[in-house]
Amino acid sequence: MRSLIVEPARISPPLYRRFVQRAQLTGWLTDHLVRGEPYLALNAVVLDSDENKLLAELSEAFVRIFDRAAYTLMKNVPRLVELGFPWPAAELLSAELPRLPILGRFDFVQDPTGHWWLLEYNADTPSGLREAVAAEHCLLHLLPEARGLGRPSKNLAQSIVAAFRRAIEGVDPRTLGIVVDAGELEDLAQMAFTAKLVGEPLARQGIATVLADVDNLTATRQGVSLLGKSIGALYRYVPFETTFGTSIFAAIYEAVAAGQLQVLNGLYGLLLQNKGLLAWIWQQRGEEIFSPVEQELIERYLVPTWWIDEYPETIARSDLVAKQVFGREGEEVYFGEDLSSEAWAEVRRRRSYVVQRRIEVREFPTVIPTSLSAQLTTGRATVGSYVVASAWAGYYTRVGGKIITNRAKWFATLVEERER
Numbered sequence: 001m002r003s004l005i006v007e008p009a010r011i012s013p014p015l016y017r018r019f020v021q022r023a024q025l026t027g028w029l030t031d032h033l034v035r036g037e038p039y040l041a042l043n044a045v046v047l048d049s050d051e052n053k054l055l056a057e058l059s060e061a062f063v064r065i066f067d068r069a070a071y072t073l074m075k076n077v078p079r080l081v082e083l084g085f086p087w088p089a090a091e092l093l094s095a096e097l098p099r100l101p102i103l104g105r106f107d108f109v110q111d112p113t114g115h116w117w118l119l120e121y122n123a124d125t126p127s128g129l130r131e132a133v134a135a136e137h138c139l140l141h142l143l144p145e146a147r148g149l150g151r152p153s154k155n156l157a158q159s160i161v162a163a164f165r166r167a168i169e170g171v172d173p174r175t176l177g178i179v180v181d182a183g184e185l186e187d188l189a190q191m192a193f194t195a196k197l198v199g200e201p202l203a204r205q206g207i208a209t210v211l212a213d214v215d216n217l218t219a220t221r222q223g224v225s226l227l228g229k230s231i232g233a234l235y236r237y238v239p240f241e242t243t244f245g246t247s248i249f250a251a252i253y254e255a256v257a258a259g260q261l262q263v264l265n266g267l268y269g270l271l272l273q274n275k276g277l278l279a280w281i282w283q284q285r286g287e288e289i290f291s292p293v294e295q296e297l298i299e300r301y302l303v304p305t306w307w308i309d310e311y312p313e314t315i316a317r318s319d320l321v322a323k324q325v326f327g328r329e330g331e332e333v334y335f336g337e338d339l340s341s342e343a344w345a346e347v348r349r350r351r352s353y354v355v356q357r358r359i360e361v362r363e364f365p366t367v368i369p370t371s372l373s374a375q376l377t378t379g380r381a382t383v384g385s386y387v388v389a390s391a392w393a394g395y396y397t398r399v400g401g402k403i404i405t406n407r408a409k410w411f412a413t414l415v416e417e418r419e420r
Contacts, residue, residue, distance in 0.1 A: 001051060001110055001381065003366035004044040004145050004414065011042050011367055011374035019142050027134030028193040030185050034407055038369035040135055044146065044412035045381050045397045052152055052415045054116060056392040058301055059106050059385040065294050066121055067390075069281050070271045071098050072289060083276040084325045084352055085267075089244060092253055093267040101269040102163045102235070103129065105384040105396060107404075109361045117303050117359050119382070120323075123272035124265065125237050128384060128396030128410070130193045133157045136412040150415035153394025156386060157197055163388045164198045167264050168207060168233040175208045177224070177231035181238050182213035191237045214238045219251035223260030235264045241326060275325040275354045278305040308353040320355045322347050330405035366399060368409050383413065 005011060019042045020032050032040050047055070073079055080090035104123040108116050132153045140146050168176055176198075180191040191211055199209035210226045214236065218225045225231065234252065243249045255261035271277060282305045284290070285298040306312075308322060317336035322344075324332035334347060335358065347353055361380040368377055382404040384396035400408030 008374040022138040023135040027130040030189040041409040059392045123269040156394040159388040159393045171232035173232045175231045177226040178211045179214040223255040233262045304357045
């Protein structure tokens with residue numbers, strides 16, 4: 001893995017502005033700044049062909065592993081409660097039709113030896129579709145250095161459209177509702193882009209698409225309506241934890257129970273994403289639930305993960321990273337070496353955390369945008385590998401510090417084709 005651009009002078013302010021303007025127009029990126037700093041990098045992480053092949057194969061293997069683990073646990077309500085699900089949500093999950101998410105993302109990192117490690121699975125409301133589809137396309141037209149490199153995400157858009165088409169086949173009424181918290185501008189833009197991406201192909205099949213704020217959902221005798229239009233399928237870009245216990249949540253699941261509504265990304269995706277599932281998979285890695293090949297993959301590529309009160313005492317706190325089971329976007333992630341004994345004891349007391357063995361992530365020279373200019377720096381990459389249903393589909397890579405948060409920079413992901 002390497003950085004495409006390592007000379008700051010290559011990314012002049014006019015060139016960068018042209019890139020951002022094109023990305024905003026084609027990808028509906030309403031704001032390219034995060035806390036005053038640019039988010040999009042006019043740069044790429046370049047994988048070699050073997051790395052690309054490995055990550056694609058690992059993604060498809062691990063989606064089967066996670067699916068089998070979640071399917072095993074979803075009927076066990078007491079265990080779901082232990083994983084952090086409120087009891088009513090656990091009961092609803094146990095009765096849900098298990099469905100792999102339309103779009104999920106495995107986050108991988110590479111250590112200094114070149115070995116790849118799986119950190120987690122983002123399966124509830126994964127981000128980055130606009131960047132992978134639109135911003136990456138813009139970058140290819142502006143950087144001559146990208147010529148001759150493969151674009152592994154080139155078929156991502158078509159894969160998403162096909163997955164939506166399969167998911168709502170036979171739904172009545174033939175209307176897809178997409179809901180978002182309209183107060184979150186970036187989330188709204190993300191789903192507006194998604195609605196446009198899938199809406200036009202679906203319309204040719206007589207399937208309407210309605211995008212609206214989640215508060216526009218209304219319970220009716222026929223099920224649920226969105227902006228006054230009855231919907232047969234629902235895709236939400238709102239975290240379940242923000243709606244649980246509300247009238248909207250109740251209306252959705254009353255319609256689901258009555259067979260009037262199909263939720264395309266239900267509670268099963270939240271279970272797949274739960275960090276406690278990582279700990280369960282690691283604990284069961286030698287059991288017959290997994291094939292010998294899968295056992296070897298877990299042992300070799302999944303970062304060792306335990307519940308915070310179960311990790312081996314031989315491991316020093318400085319070699320651990322604590323993660324909240326329902327944490328998102330790097331929230332509530334703590335490096336043991338950065339916490340005092342009192343703070344670590346408080347995290348352990350909450351009992352809603354897992355710990356992972358800390359991976360020393362490989363650093364590499366790269367150029368990132370700042371509010372002043374493009375600068376040469378040392379970066380760490382988290383390569384997000386997309387899986388559409390059960391098939392690998394592309395990448396969403398971010399470069400940042402020890403923890404990848406919304407302050408990290410987006411990088412395109414390209415591949416050096418094998419010489420023939």
